[in-house]
Amino acid sequence: MDISAALQAWMLELDSFSIDMVPRFADRPVPSQVLSVMSTHSAESMRSSEAQQGAPFAEAPVDRAAALQCIAQEIAACKACDLAAGRTRVVPGQGSAHARMLFVGEAPGAEEDRTGDAFVGEAGQLLTRMIGAMGLQREQVFITNVVKCRPPENRDPLEHEAAACRAFLLRQLASVNPEVVVALGAHATRSLLQHDGPLSAMRGRVHDVGRMKVVATYHPSYLIRMPSMKRAAWEDLKLALSLLKPAAKPTA
Numbered sequence: 001m002d003i004s005a006a007l008q009a010w011m012l013e014l015d016s017f018s019i020d021m022v023p024r025f026a027d028r029p030v031p032s033q034v035l036s037v038m039s040t041h042s043a044e045s046m047r048s049s050e051a052q053q054g055a056p057f058a059e060a061p062v063d064r065a066a067a068l069q070c071i072a073q074e075i076a077a078c079k080a081c082d083l084a085a086g087r088t089r090v091v092p093g094q095g096s097a098h099a100r101m102l103f104v105g106e107a108p109g110a111e112e113d114r115t116g117d118a119f120v121g122e123a124g125q126l127l128t129r130m131i132g133a134m135g136l137q138r139e140q141v142f143i144t145n146v147v148k149c150r151p152p153e154n155r156d157p158l159e160h161e162a163a164a165c166r167a168f169l170l171r172q173l174a175s176v177n178p179e180v181v182v183a184l185g186a187h188a189t190r191s192l193l194q195h196d197g198p199l200s201a202m203r204g205r206v207h208d209v210g211r212m213k214v215v216a217t218y219h220p221s222y223l224i225r226m227p228s229m230k231r232a233a234w235e236d237l238k239l240a241l242s243l244l245k246p247a248a249k250p251t252a
């Protein structure tokens with residue numbers, strides 16, 4: 001689906017809930033800082049004290065794609081928790097190694113376990129529309145989860161499972177070194193912010209984790225169940241979008 005089709009689909013959803021303050025990107029060109037999501041990157045590296053301790057990369061590696069591939073291979077071999085025994089495929093996450101925005105969900109579901117790709121089921125389709133509404137394409141961002149293997153019967157990941165996968169997540173963050181991280185739902189928010197408060201207390205503002213900016217919002221699965229919360233989620237996404245630095249001007 002192209003950007004404007006995705007945008008229009010999301011706009012229709014928003015409109016169906018009488019949301020009238022969204023920018024009408026469909027009527028005008030997508031802002032250049034949005035479209036250039038793959039072409040420029042902040043030189044700043046993630047320096048959260050935890051990332052420095054727990055992640056191998058204090059600076060983003062020169063070859064980010066190779067670093068991500070290396071992490072994915074380690075995930076494929078991981079048997080650190082019981083989820084490994086029940087998985088069909090690992091789901092390390094996918095997207096641009098140079099993404100300026102990175103999304104973190106909770107855990108793979110049935111469709112993700114079957115395909116090996118994050119967010120490809122119903123929640124994934126809504127996430128695609130949310131990303132499209134921001135003027136982005138899925139291929140321009142990076143999408144991953146707190147845990148990389150499907151929990152049985154789609155139950156929530158347990159604390160020790162999230163902890164076992166955490167080093168992988170931190171290394172993915174350090175490798176991509178995005179300008180903004182969007183935490184989708186309570187599990188991602190807890191894992192990224194190491195905070196036990198309710199999601200409602202954490203969303204709607206910017207959290208500094210080292211040099212990384214984190215915006216928490218509702219999980220797409222929750223938004224499917226509670227469409228009235230899409231309005232608040234859209235506010236969070238606009239906040240995340242506003243944190244992208246303006247694109248570097250091309251040199252003559």
Ligand code: URA
Binds near residue numbers: 109112117118120123
């Ligand atoms: N699919 C994912 O990959 N992650 C989620 O959190 C939900 C669905």
